[in-house]
Amino acid sequence: MATTATTKAGRFGGRQRSRTYSLERLERRAGLLFALPALAGFVLFILIPMVCVLLLSLYKVDLMTYTFEFKQFQYYDKMLHDADFWKSVRNTLEYMLIYVPLTLALGIGMALILNSRMRARGLVRTFFIVPYITTYVATLVVWNVFLHPTEGPVNTLLMSLGVDNPPQYMVDTHWALPMLALIGAWKDVGYHCILFLAALQGVSRDYYEAADIDGANRFQRFRQITLPLISPTSFYLLLITIIGGLQAFYQMALLTKGGPAFSTTTLTYHIYRSAFEFYNFSYASAVGMFLFVLTLALIAINWFAQKKWVFYQ
């Protein structure tokens, strides 16, 4: 069959010196042609912008005349001596410290609920996923009123329960960032829940039966069997959550504008403000490069740490 196939295909290649060779060569040539749109998109919208960011961080740009002036590492120097920058690094890490563990823990908890024997599972599953699919900005508009410090339903409820000074959420420097992390986790956890559930359903019942014979209790079963067996999924989700957490922006833009008193200005919001409020694209690019390096570093650390806890069957 293969020879006839190549005869036909050979027609397009022109030469028929070696039939299999020409089919392969033809496919390779077509392969490049097929990949061309994707390659063009990659070069135009990822590769070139990436090189440009690097250059932007070294040049001063005049947006009126589009002229560039080489400034060496001046913008990085400025960044390292900028108190706002260090504040935003701190805020980003603080956000991550709440957002990442919270999302993973909630995700696994919700998946365990859905994996247990229960009624109305479909309904509960829908409830768990709905925030993930709804328009982010729309949910933030809701949260904005929901957590209103004096009139919002949450604080009205707290006050009617006898709490005299309920938290002020978005206007309190201590509460704002954790609340944004909480809202981020609430929004994203549906994705984690779906993937954890799929992983839980992939665990063979034989392991649990063996554990029952050994007299393991529920907690031991979870620790010793479930967690190791779903660890590849946990690892994948950990990476996704780190990347997503570092890029968080919507909550800051819509709920706090980075405030109060810069308490929610994360790196992404710092980049946004520098570029689109102060039109300092070079400085924003330098901070952006830092964010990129930070992402790579956190991914690398976890990549090497995975040997300690990720268990591939």
Next chain:
Amino acid sequence: MTLRSIVYLLIGFVFITPLLWMVSTSLKYENQVFERPFVFIHLDNVNWSNYAHILTQTDFLTWLWNSLFVVLVSSCFRLLLAALGGYAFGYLRFRYSEAIFFCFLAALFIPYQLTLLPQFISFRFIGLLDTHWALILPNTIDILSIFLMRQFFLSFPKELIHAAYIEGSGIFRSFARVALPLARTPLLTLGLLSFFMIWDQYFQPLIFLHSKSLYTIPLGLQSFQTQFGKQYAMQMALACLAIIPVLGVFLALQKQFVESIVSSGLKG
């Protein structure tokens, strides 16, 4: 089992309380928003006028149209690039295709805010700023979509393509007539995912668009919030309207959606 089910159901309800409150408030008058005691819905006095007002007095329908336009055009191009690219990297292969694909994957770690900075400057330079194309063009390339299509075509049976060659099809025709129809499921998956992803985008329109007539739904919502800061019932009605299209797609295709998340995640 029944008690446990009730507890779990309650957890589910608590989880979506803000959204239930949104629906409830959108059907109230402004002076009822923070009323005490709380009433979920005044059955004898449901206020539909918030919705009527938004649909007739605001630009909501323009935003909706803009969003649909951007999402559909971006998704079509994205699927086309993913199908062709996936076939190239997964089935046909070419010189250095593995190395190039590795570069693609490395780009997954780039924060999207980063590439938007030079994109803004270059779009401003060539006059694409304040057009929908500034949103659509960068959205056409999506590494994850290409990755998923590549995974699909990696395990595609060669016999099927070779049979098409025997029948006289060229490489392109065998792709269009044999490979593409069989890739319906992963393509639907990707279409669904990109619909939700692009619909949600806020940062891109925020920096690329200035004219109100071009706003997409997230940006329209935000401008509305600034403009009508105190009209909470109205804001909730608008949030509801913004969610209805995605919620509708989700509820209609929930099973496929869950499967698409699983297939995109576990192989990733």
